[in-house]
Amino acid sequence: MILKSMKLAVVFMFVLFGTMNAFALDEGDATAKQVVEKFQSDLIDVMKDGKKLGYAGRYEKLKNPVSNSHELTKIARIVVGKEWEKLSEEQQQKLVDVFSQLSIASYAHNFKDYSGESFVFDSEEETTRGGVVVHSHFLIPGDKSVKFDYMLKEKGNSWRIINIIANGVSDLALKRSEYTTILQREGFDVLITKINEKINNYSKQ
Amino acid sequence: MNRLHKGNRSVKMQHTFSGLLIVVALTLGGCATTGDVAHQAVVNKTDPYENVNRKIFGFNDSVDNYVAEPVSNAYKWITPQFMQTGVFNFFNNLKNINVVINDVLQAKFSQSVEDTGRLAINSTLGLGGLVDVAKHVGLEQNEEDFDQTLAVWGVPQGSYLVLPILGPSTARGIPGAVFDAAANPVSYIGMPVQLLSMLNARASAEGALKFIDEAALDPYVFTRESFLQWRNNLATDGKAEASFDIDDLEDESLDGDNSAAFSQDSSGDAHTDKPGFALRLDEKTQKIEQVSYSFSSVAQSFDATAKSFEEAGNKLDKLETLKRRR
Numbered sequence: 276m277i278l279k280s281m282k283l284a285v286v287f288m289f290v291l292f293g294t295m296n297a298f299a300l301d302e303g304d305a306t307a308k309q310v311v312e313k314f315q316s317d318l319i320d321v322m323k324d325g326k327k328l329g330y331a332g333r334y335e336k337l338k339n340p341v342s343n344s345h346e347l348t349k350i351a352r353i354v355v356g357k358e359w360e361k362l363s364e365e366q367q368q369k370l371v372d373v374f375s376q377l378s379i380a381s382y383a384h385n386f387k388d389y390s391g392e393s394f395v396f397d398s399e400e401e402t403t404r405g406g407v408v409v410h411s412h413f414l415i416p417g418d419k420s421v422k423f424d425y426m427l428k429e430k431g432n433s434w435r436i437i438n439i440i441a442n443g444v445s446d447l448a449l450k451r452s453e454y455t456t457i458l459q460r461e462g463f464d465v466l467i468t469k470i471n472e473k474i475n476n477y478s479k480q
Numbered sequence: 481m482n483r484l485h486k487g488n489r490s491v492k493m494q495h496t497f498s499g500l501l502i503v504v505a506l507t508l509g510g511c512a513t514t515g516d517v518a519h520q521a522v523v524n525k526t527d528p529y530e531n532v533n534r535k536i537f538g539f540n541d542s543v544d545n546y547v548a549e550p551v552s553n554a555y556k557w558i559t560p561q562f563m564q565t566g567v568f569n570f571f572n573n574l575k576n577i578n579v580v581i582n583d584v585l586q587a588k589f590s591q592s593v594e595d596t597g598r599l600a601i602n603s604t605l606g607l608g609g610l611v612d613v614a615k616h617v618g619l620e621q622n623e624e625d626f627d628q629t630l631a632v633w634g635v636p637q638g639s640y641l642v643l644p645i646l647g648p649s650t651a652r653g654i655p656g657a658v659f660d661a662a663a664n665p666v667s668y669i670g671m672p673v674q675l676l677s678m679l680n681a682r683a684s685a686e687g688a689l690k691f692i693d694e695a696a697l698d699p700y701v702f703t704r705e706s707f708l709q710w711r712n713n714l715a716t717d718g719k720a721e722a723s724f725d726i727d728d729l730e731d732e733s734l735d736g737d738n739s740a741a742f743s744q745d746s747s748g749d750a751h752t753d754k755p756g757f758a759l760r761l762d763e764k765t766q767k768i769e770q771v772s773y774s775f776s777s778v779a780q781s782f783d784a785t786a787k788s789f790e791e792a793g794n795k796l797d798k799l800e801t802l803k804r805r806r
Contacts, residue, residue, distance in 0.1 A: 381695065384694075419620065419621075422718065442710070442713065442718075443709060443710060443712070443713025443714075443718055444705075444706050444709045444710055444713070445709060448705065448709065449702065449705045449706055449709070452524075452701050452704070452705045453696070453697050453698045453701045453702055453705070454697070456698055456701045457697060457698055466697070469697045469698075470697065473694075473695070473697065476694065477694070
């Protein structure tokens with residue numbers, strides 16, 4: 276009897292361990308394509324509930340999907356270019372914080388409702404230096420579809436989005452030009468004030 | 481919808497500049513007095529006239545605030561939606577004459593057949609272009625213009641220029657725009673139709689301009705970068721992959737001091753200089769390479785014209801000081 280229950284317990288443990296293991300694999304070793312598709316489906320879900328959730332609700336719901344799929348720290352760093360080195364550690368942290376908030380806020384603001392939009396996966400390719408580009412497009416009923424290319428880099432054993440190119444316009448390059456220009460012309464404090472203004476405006480509409 | 485609007489915005493913005501292009505050419509000619517204004521410190525390779533450009537950008541912005549936007553809002557308020565759509569379709573359809581010509585000039589023959597079909601269907605079944613029937617048959621609107629044709633022929637993009645009233649362009653964009661205006665029937669019709677065309681352009685740009693307002697930290701840089709990237713993407717039909725960009729950007733910011741780093745700022749420029757059209761074309765035939773050389777000198781002379789821009793900037797400065805004195 277004891278033996279039998281022990282056997283059961285062992286089997287049970289194996290099963291449990293097995294599923295846990297499988298689960299861990301699923302979370303950790305997500306391919307670039309999986310990361311992108313998970314994020315896109317989260318985004319569509321939020322859009323579907325968009326009106327009901329309101330801005331604050333969308334922001335809360337998108338917080339994790341955005342930070343888990345985008346490499347926000349690295350993006351913030353690339354976006355200020357060489358100026359990064361000149362910032363104090365405190366400033367760097369501040370920049371990463373407000374930049375992350377801005378990224379989530381702009382998703383929450385711009386993807387506010389749903390009228391049958393969907394993402395379609397096209398293809399996946401490896402770049403020369405170990406990155407992956409996931410090509411997809413965003414279908415909008417009654418309008419021209421928009422090409423979305425996601426650039427991902429490996430982080431640990433998972434992949435993270437580092438740049439989004441929409442119809443050939445690179446978000447990273449665009450932001451980088453803006454941020455470095457402001458840093459050079461007006462300085463760090465103005466940059467942070469401007470970002471906060473944007474976040475504030477997004478939350479009002 | 482962050483990214484989405486970017487695309488739409490640019491497309492719509494293009495309508496805004498395509499209206500009055502000949503006028504600009506004339507205006508520019510007017511400013512083209514020979515002046516040797518000392519070059520300012522160049523921050524961005526593609527935008528050597530940033531100071532002047534910024535002033536004109538500011539000027540355009542106030543014109544838009546005080547004139548174009550109110551008029552366009554009035555137009556939108558009094559015109560029923562179906563009429564607005566009809567007006568948009570009508571002008572869009574006429575633009576397809578241009579698209580077909582440029583398809584042929586770029587040797588995109590199968591696309592030119594499609595676009596001719598589009599023009600024919602909309603002009604007949606679509607009641608002279610008022611209804612976009614072709615869209616429902618699966619013929620998508622293609623974006624082709626003479627600036628893209630010049631790019632395909634290997635003409636370098638040249639400097640970024642902001643034109644009074646008309647907005648963003650490049651040294652290559654100006655002759656392109658003149659050609660496009662010449663090939664568009666609207667240019668030859670009387671004033672009321674052109675006025676309607678301009679109203680339509682501003683009304684369609686509404687969403688785009690609002691998006692810039694919302695998203696841009698520095699509207700001038702935002703407009704410049706998205707304009708250049710979008711034009712570059714159109715000229716290469718989406719084949720100019722920004723894939724390499726990110727690695728470069730990353731290296732630059734992580735490695736710290738690399739003095740060559742600045743040159744990469746806007747991808748439009750990077751592509752014409754490095755893995756760009758001229759290079760790609762001359763791999764195929766020697767002939768095209770030579771053509772592109774003769775064109776580059778043409779572009780240079782346009783660049784020289786652009787220098788007179790700085791003069792225009794000084795004039796603007798004078799205006800401002802005059803205003804302040806009063």
